[in-house]
Amino acid sequence: MAAVSPQPRAYTPGYLPNGAPPHQSGPAPGAVPLLPNQGRVIQTGPVRVLCIADVRGNLRSLNELAKAARADYIIHTGDFGFYDDTSLERIAEKTLKHVAQYSPLISEQTKKAIAQGGPGPVKSRFPASELPLSELPQLLSGELKLDVPVYTVWGACEDVRVLEKFRSKEYKVPNLYIIDEAQSMLLEVGGVKLRLLGLGGAVVMHKLFDNGEGRTTIAGGQGTMWTTLLQMGELVDTANRVYDPTETRIFITHASPAREGILNQLSVTLKADFSISAGLHFRYGSSYNEFSVNPTLDHYRGKLAASKASFNDVWETVKAEVEPAIQQVEAQQTLLKNALAVVEKMPSTAAGGNPFGGAATGQSAAALGQVDESAFKNMWNFNLADAAFGWLVLEIQDGRIGTEMRAQGFNFSHRGARQQPSTQQASAPASAPSQAAQTAAPSAPASQQRSTPVPAASPAPRQASSTPAPAQPKPATPAPAPSASPAPKEEKPAPAPAPAPAPAANGSAANDASAPPPSRTPAENIIGLFIMNAQTDDQIRDLFADEDKSKIVKIEKWGQNKVAHFKTAEERDAALEKIADEFKNRAPGQEDRSKPLVKVFSPPGRQFSRAGGAAWGSGRGGREGGNAQSGYRSAGGGGASDSEGAGRRGGRGGRGGRGGDRGGRGRGPRSGGGKGEGAGAGASEA
Template sequence: MSTLGKISKLTGYLPNGAAGGHTGLPPGAAPLLPNNGRIIQTGGVRVLCVADVRGNLRSLNELAKQARADHIIHTGDFGFYDGTSLDRIAEKTLKHVAQYSPLISEPVKKAIGAPGAPVKQRFNASDLPLSELPQFLDGSLKLDVPVYTVWGACEDVRVLEKFRSGEYKVTNLHIIDEARSMLLEIGGVKLRLLGLGGAVVMHKLFDNGEGRTTIAGGQGTMWTTLLQMGELVDTANRVYDPTETRIFITHASPAREGILNQLSVTLKADFSISAGLHFRYGSSYNEFSVNPTLDHYRGKLAASKASFNDVWETVKGEVQPAISQNEAQQNLLHNALDIVDKMPSTALGGNPFGGPVGGANAAGVGQVDESAFKNMWNFNLADAAFGWLVLEVQDGRIGTEMRAQGFNFAHRGAKQHPGHAQRSPAAQPAQQPFNQGQQQRPTQQPPRGPAVPEVKSESPAPKPATPQPQTNVNLPGTADKKENEKISTPAATNGTSNGEAASPVAKTQPSEPIIGLFVMNVTSDDAVRDLFKDEDKEKILKIEKWGQSNKVAHFKSIEERDAVLASLPEDVKSRTGEDRSRPLVKIFQPRENKSFGGNRGGAGNWGSSRGGNSSGTPQGGYRSGGASDSEGGRGGRGGRGAPRGTRGGERGRGRGRGFKGESSSPAPSNATPATGDS
């Protein structure tokens, strides 16, 4: 369908911007009044902010209990799917939704990722629960606290239209969109919630997709349109009250979408709360804190404006005639275009907030208004499974608490397992100067009875056990004896206890090499065995824990190990998707420490000159062992249109896309699992 056809479908449905009292509301919907949705609550109130529950709606009740929350703000990918949504969702979108769904079992996820017939042909609908929403619609499940949400990028537009018309209703669920805001009078503060859902995709700003009303989407995905932005401005203007604190709730991040950033300024927002980047930590910032200069900030807005203008110049010949007979739509389009017109066209000079322009040629005109640049705070949330933000409102003050599960660094400093992760005897000579330093430490005071035999028994080097103060004092480079003592202290070894560091004798004992497979992101022995075929399970000698969420499966011979590895499916041996939590199997290769610096603990190798690289082998900068469950590939879904590369380079839910993510940025397949002393 052409852009013209899609724009024309909007006629008669836009409640805002209409003239003469005509609202154009769909049947069952009520007009927005300034105090519509007003909630008053006194005393200290906690507002939990979460993102991406992906249909696991019962988790909202659990999170509310954990955070002691009175209200919940949710930023999209809520799980607006009902029993009929599966028939409408596209194959590619279905694979993505299923891969990250907390409701679909792991065996089904693995089978979906395997090549074969379309997913809907291979599985029954009962195997693909997209959301728990039907159970909340029929009343079998309930929300314990009020939930205010926008829709995300992966939702069913038909379900949202039924909520807007009143056909669907869930107690305590309030959908914030361009036509409806909410006012919470809590803790001495009036919180005005303004929201805009869906992905921001420049080439879809004038496309309504399969939407029958003002909501845009299709085939299981949703995005925002320019007319929705214009309607949100109209809503915000009609309910404006200078005594209110405004929170702008979006799915896409205003930090990455210049047009959303400018929209938040237009809405006079005090806070923005967004998701869409899928980090393991939430972030809190204002533009002043992340831009070195105002011109740098202008540059981001100018780039977004140029991108929009490319699309607008292409479609305005169709759009303008399509709405020429509809005054309401003309008003909304004007509101939206006015947002873009106020954005700077160049990074140099100009006022990104639409105020007077200062400069050498404009003396006396006025200064650049930097109030929003410095005072509007943005919160980008981690997924609900990994963290949350709490706004604590009391006595007119809004405080914050942020919690995150975070990255898993257990593989760097995990305790070494006796007999398996000891340092090799070949590495011991590099430690001898420090063991010798341990011998010389008693020279600072009269030797005590047991001191001499203790040092003698612990020293692997054939040095005299008797303290030699004169020799020690005259050693070159040892004038600062306190520094030597610091270095030689057993506790200086990272990732080990004092007892381990003080037992070089035990570390010199040779150990049998491990013949095994390293299994990442598993928590139980049964989970490891489930990855292998039945005939291969019998070949596993034992399963050993290695770090917080990793295991090592031992085998009798290298040939047997390699044969078992070859029989595993490819999706277990390499990362083909973005899910960093899925099990990954590699050949176990403990790292050997070839230098003094490498023996100092489990903080990773940073390529520093301190500690020495005695082997002379060039070392990289920062090197992680790859056993973190985050790896860097989950860092953030980039722009909506690019291939998702974190979860241009991030888990790219590309901003120019109509659905979330096609690709990933997995860890290198040859990454060596990190041991405790890497």
């Protein structure tokens, strides 16, 4: 048996079972009481901030995503689902169809029934129980709770009445914080002070001065919301009041600063270190700074100058009404000045000298606009995929902000699951389908050649000499299962062969349920109306008068758009005459492409005039002359700059020169195309 040590011990309490009373009362010898600040729980390890977009009312997914990403906080960038039990009666029919189409809460059977159309509006054909817009009522009642703090802005599809109730504190949800122009948030995590600045709603130039149905400073109506210029001015005021150089600033928006130059300039004014946005609905998130995506500074200045010119068009139109309206309200005058100062600092031309160290020789800094070097190279932008497809995590530890991006991505399984040709097809020359695909419809626009299957057209004379008989094409590739499921099994080929589809761009065609049919009517045989920006056949039929709906032979997919067929040109022209003017012409300064546009169909490859209709390009600034320069002129005015060369802005039509005379968009009498529908070749509007 070991001997007990004879050395004395200062304190020997002995071994006591848990919860047993001590041998003596009072603290143990040498114990020191805790100070108040020593009783805190200190979190070790990184703090994870989950950034997601577009949960679309599926608020239970916030808790699921937080668990999957091991997140301590959530930042959400809009289309949150701010709809309550009364929102359905206020939402517009068009907005309801859009929300229902993408809602994760509405059953697939109901979605198909809505897409197929029927008599009467959607709200009269389905009970409210089959059209759940959001799980926000469960949050408000306490049935559903948020596990982690959620910081969000509102998106484009929200109810302005609900947001006003949150702002007035009538609605309160634990762990839900709405960031807007009047309220910012500060997170002190991982040795970093994160200042969250937010701006919600869509950015639509011609609505910047429209408050809609909003009773306060929030703008919106009929289930949609947008940003106003006064909100931008108030955000600048809020950011200046809370400015602290030790903070890291994150600018949270629904619209993307990459596509909206005015938001890009606003982020510079706010001195933001990061911008987090959504609104593009990609399958992958993107991470970039302006230096990485702009080949030259002229290119970057051109993007800002384009946005400034678009804003000035609207401002000059409404200036005479806006200034008297706010003359009596000094606070609104200040906010307007703040916002106009943001636009004023933007370049008015793509040309410029040294943007980081003063103006070029003989030109003032005000004329060229300023480009912030630190923002150009250091401000990082994140555009998120929808919450159903991916997320971004900011991992913060010891003053360092790391990133982790995850995306479900595109489904490419269809490329390895092609059908085997039948015995009869095997005897046909293997190269015939590919040759037909190369030569069919040579005059079709490039956008159609990439995204639509080639029609079964007769071979060219060159082919006729090499192939004695037309070959039977291979059967079409089967549509793959959703990307979350395993690769689909091969199916037996159908008895009647169909043309093989063109290769899908980035795998997207395989996931597109609205892909065009394998064959379509040859362009030269079509008597019809070309309709852009229409999502469903039901939406197209709603454009026509009741007596003309029965005269529509069929509605056919054409590229990213559709064509309504008629038996005779007389029936077609009569139907076009009865369509409302708002669907036949674009108003000056119109930037919203959600509204359908109807023109007389003409085969691709022809030149289209305004008188003959079928002007497929948006045509901001005409190109009838054939030599009008798009983009913005470089120094000296002799042609386009190296980054905004002629013909590189075809998707939005030419804007004319932005040199001293402002090209085709001067304030005097308009000539040529002006701001009307230009003579764009090809369906550039998708």
